[in-house]
Amino acid sequence: MTPRPPIPPSSYNRLKRSSPLKRNTIVIGITLLILATFAWAGWANWEYRKQAAERALAAASHAELVPATAGDVSAEASRLTGNPAPDFTLQDLSGASVSLTSFKGKPLLINFWATWCGPCKIETPWLIELQNEYGPKGFQIIGISTEGNDLKPDDKDGWAHDKAAIAKFVKEQRMQYPVLINGDSLVGKYGGLDVMPTSVYVDRNGKVVAVQLGISSKEDMAAHIEKAIASGS
């Protein structure tokens, strides 16, 4: 066995002298590294939690959007289907009282609409054509203006303004079927009416056969009308 050469005294002493310093430097370095790692982990955790909280807040504040297709209905509206159409008595533009019961025995489309509703304006010519097409079969459309204005009963100016806007719309659109006002009073009976237009199809026995929220197409409406005519025959 070859003996290890001795460390030169000068180098040995230098190493011996500098060793505690180096060790301290290493320990401090490692400590700082650990502290930095903890600090970074803490910051990253805080940032993650902050983003998660923001996401949760954003999700909570966003609308709950219910996907639907033509003919689909909200829970409130769907409860109408298969049940008798809730009765009502409303005034028309001339001030005459009109009740649902006055249309007894006829298949109906009760169409809730509003003057400020673009899709309602698009749909109106279809309704006029459908009334002309299916009217000879006893079918009747009833338009009910539902302005959503929360007018108080004693707000005469508000009601007069409302009525004038409805009359203007009816005249411009040449709506020839009965148009009633203050559909807002039927919110409880007809499932909220928070979507315009809302179309409720009723058979000749007074039973709701379909509810449609929003517009789809004239063909879809015709299909619902034919269903209402066929049902209860």
Next chain:
Amino acid sequence: MEKPHKSLLRTEAVEYLYPEQVTLPAGKSSPVTLHFRIQPNLHINSHTPREQYLIPTVFSIPESSGVRLADATYPAGADFTLPADPNEKLLVYSGDFAIETKIVATPGDHLVEAKLRYQACDQNACMPPKTITVPIDVIGK
């Protein structure tokens, strides 16, 4: 005709984002930009819709709140066409939008309940007009 995909709204269509608090020189008309967010798939009419029958978006501050709305500049809006009527172009806001206001505050701390009135629709249906409260803590110094 393309089958529509319709969405029904369960909460507010428009949400006020910020600022929650502003500090203004008292008695001096000062610019404050208010930021709002419209829920996905919805739009609201601009402040100047092209059709008279449509309800415009309007911001207001109630009187006697110690704060006065001196001016409001609304975004122009963007063209939007309903699938069922490609010929009619609407002028609407969607996504995020901001109203640039000029506000005058009396000295003191005023918790203002400003209002934003709008009427929202998606591609196939509309919701009734709505007025939401826009809470802003206005400090006049």
